[in-house]
Amino acid sequence: MKVEKTRTPVTVAEAVFRVTERACRIGTERVPLAESYGRILAEPLTATHDVPHFTRSPYDGYAIASADSAGASGNNRISFTVVDHIGAGAVSQVVIGPCEAVRLMTGAALPPGADAVVMFEQATAAGHTFTIRKAFEPQENLSLQGEDMRSGEMIVPAGSFIHPGIVALLATFGCGYVQVGKRPVVGILSTGTELLEVTAQLAPGKIRNSNGPMIAAQLARMGIPYRLYDTAADQLEACLLTVRKALTETDCLITTGGVSVGDYDYLPEIYKRLGADVLFNKVAMRPGSVTTVAVTGDTYLFGLSGNPSACFTGFELFVRPALLKMMGADKIYLPRTTAVLAEDFPKANPFTRFIRAVHDRSSVRPAGFNKSNAVSSIARGNSLIVLPGGTRGYAAGDLVDVLLLGVEEGTDEWVL
Template identity: 35%
Template sequence: MKTGIPLEEAQTLLLNFTHPVTECQVSLTSAVGRILSQDVRTGINLPPFDKSPLDGYALQAKDTELANSSNPVTLEVIEEVQAGYMPKKQVTPGTVTKVMTGAPIPNGADVIVKFEDVKRAGNKVELYYPLKAGNDIIRAGEDLRQGEVIAKRGTVLTPPLVGLLAAIGVDEIPVFSKTRIAILSTGDEVIDPAEELRPGKIYNSNQHFLSAYCSQLGAAPVAMGIVPDEKEAIVERLTQALDLADLVITTGGVSVGDYDIVPAAFKEIGADIIFRKIDMKPGSPMIAASYNNKLIIGLSGNPAAAYITFDLIVVPLIKIMLGLDQKMPPKILAILKDSFNKSSTQRRFLRAKVQTINNTNYIELTGAQSNGVLKSMVACNALIDVPAGSGPLVAGQEVSAVMVGSGSELFI
């Protein structure tokens, strides 16, 4: 078992244990937000036939070569075609077919003229200017060619992509199964928000924060509730969680106090400890283990510490399990807008918010930085990475930051 390892080593060790979960088929109606498990090719051209983009007349452009305002060309209307129906007659010299928007182009026609650009009397139309062959015709395969890859494995299914899949006749789509993540809170002091607050107790924010984050990522959180600081109770609940989920996360009980018994519970169930403690602040008291090819991650019970280690270490694992491309949190440089007056003997991550103004990144702290503070997490989209041995930070200096949460998507 390794202990007190750098963040990057912890990330690498856990990534080596991680892979996408199983595949399944889902209908298009429930596909948005899911991750494709296979490349998707179109089996048809899109559109599947030449069609009209407007209401007008289909004809041969050569019939209009001599047309002008004083010498219009007169042509005969031989048919009318609505969208959804096929033409029955071929356009020949001297004839036109009336077509509606989306209607197939009749054989023999090579151009469309707008309704408003001709004068009609009975079954005759007059044209007043020459037309160019090919104008105002949407060709078969103009959008997609048969056999073309329209989405690759690992692509998130967005509403436009779902619409495109429907347009090529796809009804069901192969996706990665939703990763099930069991979340277990430990501690005699922790109670559910539905309960009345009693002396010495605190509400369970970690359970709800982690569940919400997992849902936002596209995973399926499995709430395992709160367990007291009793090894036997934690062992029982861990065993249940491993049966239900692909990844298990606990909060609390991972430090070195008399009641920090989660590591002992991990060992009791036969889990192999990968590492214990990370050389960073906050979030140092973290433990990771494996059991039957499943990871168990023990996070600190302090909300800020749990938040930071989850974002930096667990989120990349979940993304891979969901079938997304491996994406570590992106790093940027930014100009600090305020000061941080403490020295950092240990590597430290500060909750902050980045804004980009005129192509320059500016960053400011979101509030107090102690382990138990929740408020500074709300506006946080970045973590300032302060190297060990750093003195106080001053406004105007350039700092390195890791983008987290929704902010990370802006810098990928």
């Protein structure tokens, strides 16, 4: 039997720091704009022309020379003659003369000679003429060239997640292709003699492997490709072989189980045999205190707990930011908010505690049964409540920190 060794716990913040410090961007590639959603921008997006790139009308109306409107009032209506008519995308070939106007639609370029737009509702039309009852300032009712963005202006920094709004901007500047961070290929290896494949019949003492599919989905949520390795029984040599193989085929390997100090927990020995640099093997947190991260060469070995809740949390806290940094992202930590605790949480927190929770609006409540081996709370939560180590219990009404775990799912009532 092995002798238990004492491990030195690090704080969550220190563990996160040690993991992300070592991560390097693994390269960039060029993808079509239509495939760029969810990737990380490798180069800053700079305006290559003014937006708008020509002064245009923000309304349906008439383009005039503002000088012609001087002195207009209710008692002194000034009349204009419409000499052309253009929609968005058209350019008037007419140069307007005194008290002439061009009827134009929203988005149409301001014709030469005009410097203001009379909105339809500001004019009284009669055939090809209209009258106005107020004077217009130069540039009144115009969308000026460059008012949104200036040519040369840096609009979105490198490292940004490409969301639909950034796609719109890339399209505006004619980027048919986008340079983005490469995605790492991640291996998933679930260890444990107790594990059955998902489609296997239950057997005494055995459970189906839920961590592997869960991590695959956590990676799918990030758009990251993965490779699943066959579930490994708790046998040192066989497991070591699989790990060695995975290390040649992936940019990082996530294992589940086998990282604690139990008699059949072989991951610590595997790290030793590989000569891997163990960044930490104990974190002052619940669940997941045995979470281990090691590095060999350029490859990460994430040793997550076999307990589903701890495994889930370990991925979101440690794996996610490392993978994002490998892709060149600058915002690598989970989005967070604060919320009012909706029910008492009387347990003391000797270590920082992460509780699967349901966040809605400004309140948050634990997602139910919250042991680290619980699967049901994982299925119900959309966030993690963070209770700092060294605190006593919390009461309903207390303000707590909340990490948001992807808000793909919304709410079931419309309240605005």
